[in-house]
Amino acid sequence: MSEKKRTPKNIFVSGAISPEKIAQSIANHSSKTDIGGHSIFLGQVRADQKEGGSVVAIDYTAYEEMALEKAFEIREAIFAKYPLTCMHIYHSLGEVKVGEICLFVFTSSKHRRAAMDACDELVERIKAELPVWGKEILDSDGHVWKVNT
Amino acid sequence: MYNKINIKAFGMIAEKLGNTALEWDACEDTDGLRKELEARFPDLKEMKYSIAINKTLIVGNVRLPEQAEVALLPPFSGG
Structure with missing residues (x-):
């Protein structure tokens, strides 16, 4: 399976990523018995206080074609760098309310270190390199553009 | 040479331009493109944005190939 040529996958999910999808994704790995460790990062929309009000949701947009090409490039680089068994990336598009999940990164390996380091690096690269934008919707009906730190 | 190019705009840039696509x-x-855009949309001068040609970020000044897909990208804020 790891010898199979990998092709770009759609990473985008419309709206929030449900806890059920995450649970199902974990369950899907039970047959891969060479895995010894999973690492999961979940990004959650935070109710930040802004000058114009507090954040109630983030509306995500993306340059989808470019983002998918970039995600594929990152994916290949991480697979080449770490001995991973599996890697999954899901990012929301459209509106995600505070408290809901907007990013799900999931790596698996034989031993924990590779999964953990790869997951970390993936999250950093996704946030820095994917052409995705978050518009933070405020309770005042105004909005501000999210800035990644 | 084609006399029109299509520009895609995203996020805060699309908001300032009032459109997600421009001919x-x-x-x-x-x-040259930056200069012309900033002349028509002065707000752009105050904003940080990158340009992608055919889905690849460019560095420095790059010649625009014919029928290029040009995109104006404000700082990314995914995740």
Whole structure:
């Protein structure tokens, strides 16, 4: 399976990523018995206080074609760098309310270190390199553009 | 040479331009394009944005190939 040529996958999910999808994704790995460790990062929309009000949701947009090409490039680089068994990336598009999940990164390996380091690096690269934008919707009906730190 | 190029705009840039797509007179290079865009949309001068040609971020000044897909990208804020 790891010898199979990998092709770009759609990473985008419309709206929030449900806890059920995450649970199902974990369950899907039970047959891969060479895995010894999973690492999961979940990004959650935070109710930040802004000058114009507090954040109630983030509306995500993306340059989808470019983002998918970039995600594929990152994916290949991480697979080449770490001995991973599996890697999954899901990012929301459209509106995600505070408290809901907007990013799900999931790596698996034989031993924990590779999964953990790869997951970390993936999250950093996704946030820095994917052409995705978050518009933070405020309770005042105004909005501000999210800035990644 | 084609006399029009299609520009995609995203996030805060699309908001300032009032549109996610623009048809624009062809330019020699990206510096020329920036100059023309900023003349028509002065708000752009105050904003940080990158340019992608055919889905690849460019560095410095780059000649615009014919029928290029040009995109104006404000700082990314995914995740």
